Amino acid sequence: MTQRRFEILFWQFAILVVILAVWQWGYDACKATLPKSLVPGILDPYFISKPTAIWSSFLKLACFADKAGTSACLSANDNNLWIATLVTLKNTWWGFLWGTLAGIAAGLILGRSEFLAKIFEPYVVALNSIPRIALVPLIILMFGLGDLSKIVTAAIVVFFVLFFNTFEGTRSVDRDQIAAARLLGASEMTVLRTVVVPSALAWVFASLTPAVSFALIGVIVGEFIGAERGLGKLIIEAEARANAAEMMVSIFVMMIVGIGLAYIVRRLQSHLLRWQPQFDQQQ
Amino acid sequence: MTSTVASSPASSAKALEPRTRIAVAGLSKTYGAASRQVTAVDNVSFEVRQGEFVALLGPSGCGKSTILNMVAGLLPKSAGSIRIDADDVEQGLVNRKVGYVFQRDTVFPWRTVEANIGYGLEIAGLPRQQRRDKVESAIETAGLTGFGRSFPRMLSGGMRQRVALMRTLIMEPEILLMDEPFGALDTHTKLEMHKTLLDIWERERQTVLFVTHDLGEALTLSSRIILLSARPGRLKDDFAVGFARPRDAVSLRETPEFARLYTHIWHSLGEEFRRTKAK
Structure with a gap:
């Protein structure tokens, strides 16, 4: 078992080393040895930069390599890497939170009422058919270039994910469990709180991990189209200067942010769903 | 139809009888539209008195669970009346005096x-x-x-x-409705559950209506067995189960009285099982 684990770790590490090496030296090595027509253009550092260049860009953007000192650099630039990351993270969080709450509420209401579900069905289908990203320019027009438009974008993206999952979860609640609760004296509201919600929670949580990624995508796209700050804005600025290294820095930070958010959601999930067999042991 | 209670004589004796807790009269249940109607329960009447442990026994699909669910107010009835004490049972209305145990796992x-x-x-x-x-x-x-x-x-x-x-x-609960609560359990576990239930009931003496298709279970637990016919469910027979209490769920089964009553009811029940199969 531990032998196997070690082997897996070894190969994972080996692949990483190979990727970094090819990235760093691949293009130069190809250019030196192959005829010009065979040199793979995709490896051109103009497009993908190099690990060392990305690292020094990171130090620069994060104000670790400024002659004036880190704090002076931080205050001089109001979209430095730290602020950009915090802004993107903050907007992702609020968009995720509002979208989740609204999605769960709407899913519970329509899931519990056959009547309302029937009324709203065509509207839900119609709205859901709009690619959410197509709404972003409109949202920016309505809510401005600031943080609010990013939060709204993320919330709309998250809303539908949570809505559909909560709706399905609410509908698949065991009828006998509801009957059992009622026979033990539960009112309609108590049934909702103590049976429907916990039972639908498994569905809700299954959608939270993708939802948090979608929230991040929503915010980044919003920042692409029009923003003052944020990681997406950093990428657009770097693109204007054809600076691949700086774009890569933002992309890596986003990756780390994404991993962090998914980890937090997963931890929450395994705690709240500890009654379910698949969450028996901490992964 | 009633083989035991019928012999109780004068009205003076009736005053000493425990009061009726559940009164079912002319109860029917039909499913489906008028042209393709299926009758699940057909004109069933019975009473359960305070402190009685009544088993509702019948072959699968005879509508015994349907009857219980109507008594619990979980299912609307098609005709007839159900009263618990003085109150009519309305579907969807919960009676605090009534407890219900499902066949399916509802924890x-x-x-x-x-x-x-x-x-x-x-x-x-x-x-x-x-x-x-x-x-x-x-x-x-x-x-x-x-x-x-x-x-x-x-x-x-x-x-x-x-x-x-x-x-x-x-x-x-003063009244306990149980819908084949041990139906999904293996024989040994079932016996253990019988012991537990007997212990509790012999102490508390709730009024129980217990649905089962297992004759042995009905005899072990109940003080009276109401036998239903194959679908559509009609009342077929009514037996008193007079074994002394406290009962032992295991040793009771080895007594000659148990065997005699078992055989007696088995003949009646067997007819219904054959009728179910023939369909």
């Missing part, structure tokens, strides 16, 4: 054993400390000591059904 998987058993008390707003005391003694009664903090998925089917049973009994 809440997201609640621990403690929280499952204490559910009814919790939503009734009983203070935590009182609740804990009651739950603790219920856990002990059910033989679940040490499993209070476990989630249902860690328990066997029999243990989960004990949780469901205690969840209902902790509310101290």
Whole structure:
């Protein structure tokens, strides 16, 4: 078992080393040895930069390599890497939170009422058919270039994910469990709180991990189209200067942010769903 | 139709009889539209008196669970009347005097054993400390000591059904409706459950209406068996089960009286099983 684990770790590490090496030296090595027509253009550092260049860009953007000192650099630039990351993270969080709450509420209401579900069905289908990203320019027009438009974008993206999952979860609640609760004296509201919600929670949580990624995508796209700050804005600025290294820095930070958010959601999930067999042991 | 109660003579004796708790009269249940109507229960009438343990026995699909669900108010009736004490049973209206145990596993998987058993008390707003005391003694009664903090998925089917049973009994219902509660359990576990239920019932003497298709189970537990015919469910017979109490779920089965009554009812029941098969 531990032998196997070690082997897996070894190969994972080996692949990483190979990727970094090819990235760093691949293009130069190809250019030196192959005829010009065979040199793979995709490896051109103009497009993908190099690990060392990305690292020094990171130090620069994060104000670790400024002659004036880190704090002076931080205050001089109001979209430095730290602020950009915090802004993107903050907007992702609020968009995720509002979208989740609204999605769960709407899913519970329509899931519990056959009547309302029937009324709203065509509207839900119609709205859901709009690619959410197509709404972003409109949202920016309505809510401005600031943080609010990013939060709204993320919330709309998250809303539908949570809505559909909560709706399905609410509908698949065991009828006998509801009957059992009622026979033990539960009112309609108590049934909702103590049976429907916990039972639908498994569905809700299954959608939270993708939802948090979608929230991040929503915010980044919003920042692409029009923003003052944020990681997406950093990428657009770097693109204007054809600076691949700086774009890569933002992309890596986003990756780390994404991993962090998914980890937090997963931890929450395994705690709240500890009654379910698949969450028996901490992964 | 009634073979035992019919002999009770004068009206003076009737005054001494325990009062009627459940009164079912002319009860019918039909499904489907008028042209393709299926009758599940056909004109059934019976009464259950205070402190009686009545088994509703019949072959599968004879409508015995349907009757119970109508008595519980879980299912609308098509015709007839159901009264619990002086009150008409309305579908969707919960009677606090009535407890119900399902055949299917209905424990809440997201609640621990403690929280499952204490559910009814919790939503009734009983203070935590009182609740804990009651739950603790219920856990002990059910033989679940040490499993209070476990989630249902860690328990066997029999243990989960004990949780469901205690969840209902902790509310101290005067009338207990049970829908083949041990139907899904293996023989050994079933016997263990019979012991537990007999212990509790012989102490508390709730009024019980217990649906089963298992004649042995009906004889072990009940003080009276109401036999239903194959579909559509009609009342076929009514037997008193007079074995002395307290009963032992295992040794009772070895007595000649048990064997005699078993054979007697078996003939009656066997006809219905054959009728079910013939269909």
